[in-house]
Amino acid sequence: MHNPTILQCFHWYSPGGGTLWPEVAERAATFNDIGINMVWLPPPCKGSEGEHSIGYDTYDLFDLGEFFQKGSVATKYGTREQLHQAIDALHQYDIAVLLDVVVNHKMGADEKERVQVNPVNEQDRNQIHHDVIDCEAWTRYTFPARQGQYSKFIWDYKCFSGVDRIENPAQDGVFKIINDYTGDGWNDQVDDENGNFDYLMGSNIDYRNRAVTEEIKYWARWVMSQTHCDGFRLDAVKHIPAWFYKEWIEHVQEVAPKPLFIVAEYWANDVTKLQQYIDQVDSQTMLFDVPLHMKFHEASLKGSDYDMREIFTGTLVEADPFHAVTLVANHDTQPLQALEAPVETWFKPLAYALILLRENGVPSVFYPDLYGARYEDTGGDGERYHIEMPVVDKLESLILARQRFAHGVQTLWFDHPNCIAFSRSGTTEAPGCVVVMSNSDAGEKTLELGENYANKTWIDFLGNQDQRISTDETGTGVFTCPGGNVSVWVIEEALQRT
Secondary structure (H helix, E strand, C coil): CCCCCEEECCCCCCCCCCCHHHHHHHHHHHHHHHCCCEEECCCCCEECCHHHCCCCCEEECCCCCCCCECCECCECCECHHHHHHHHHHHHHCCCEEEEEECCCEECCCCEEEEEEEEEECCCCCCCECCCCEEEEEEEEECCCCCCCCCCCCCECHHHEEEEEEEECCCEEEEEEECCCCCCCCCCCCCCCCCCCCCCCCCEEECCCCHHHHHHHHHHHHHHHHHHCCCEEEECCHHHCCHHHHHHHHHHHHHHCCCCCEEEECCCCCCHHHHHHHHHHCCCCCEEECHHHHHHHHHHHHHHHHCCHHHCCCCCHHHHCHHHEEEECCCCCCCCCCCCCCCCCHHHHHHHHHHHHCCCCCEEEEEHHHHHCEEEEEECCCCCEEEEEECCCCCHHHHHHHHHHHCCCCEEEECCCCCEEEEEECCCCCCCCEEEEEECCCCEEEEEECCHHHCCCEEEECCCCCCCCEECCCCCEEEEEECCCCEEEEEEHHHHHHC
8 A cells, every 4th residue: 555544533532323324425536635554543443332332342243234223223423334335435545444343342241140259459350258148230231123144143241251230239449250260360461550451341352251252253254244344443452461352363364355554552651561462462453652642732831942963862753663653633632532642733743744744654644633623522621611622724725746756765864853855866766755843933944955956946836935945066955944934845847746
């Protein structure tokens, strides 16, 4: 794929009412026009809240908006038929489709079961109390409306290692289920936050039960055959044993008709943890570059006090560029969400230029940054907030610039705390560019590009500056940018050709 570029085509507050799948189908041609060639769709399966579910509270993996379950046939995003129409429209324009896989937990069980549990210290999950509580828990999933279509598998307490609520006696907390598969502790090869972060929420799926492992593999084969998707985004992998995903990814790649693009969400601001996970799964998945996102967040808050020379220090794209998916924002980091760490509006054009126009990493664009978003929700302080996320200035042009001008060898001029630059040399088939940005006053760089760029006239593709720049007989020129902004300089004759 030429300069792969992902669009996360939803956000936490995307409108409901079954409007997203039709919108995706309608926008497919526009995505193609601006240079989007991969679209990450939200979880397509029925959640415990039915048509009100964002999708991360998975109830039935085999219901893509087809059965009347949890109060509706459609999911929040539409019916199964509309999902197929959206995917077909994307494929018509050679846009790859990534489905969101949520298999850490299940919610919305159909029946309660008598179980025995051990209470767990929520701050240190390795402290599992020896007290045994006889109780009831919502752990039986029978999917009566589907009646065994597509899969006859019934989930019960033996498929789960923990829950966060029990009844008779009624208690909330973290509880370790006692069964034939869970043993004395939690799964290994998970994040060590809270001692062991295997348990996150709901009915926690236990992959030590081989029947569960095989069912999730079967579901993957089924969903690929039904949707013809081109890859997956894996949710919450820090809570799922790495040995399971190593096995699962090997399986889906083996049975897929063509290589799948897979990116996993391991949300940790520690590049060492990300590299460890990549090693544990034998380098079979890419990861979102959380440290880089946090750098963007910090830089946007500090303004001119942030040293732009350090923007990539300690990031995944610096340490392992072949496994990094870079991002400026996502549904978890947007305002009022659990991992809220928004990048300030003024800095987003700089951040997007850094992920879209450099040669390293696969960039992911966030829907509200491209199309805007408005929503209301209650914050952690109990107050009600109205949030407005404006369209990022010149983002569409930056995505287009990636396809037209982000080619060839990269050279960096990260030699000033406030003004940095990089160039792409271009190739015999496609032109390059020069990118200059400043987090302070207007900036300029005297750059020696070589004789291939002698006596050329350059213009700012973004239109942030009106003047033209000329390089001399040695290919040297003074390239500038506005204060707190970015300019993308391209050769005028190349612009006219492309």
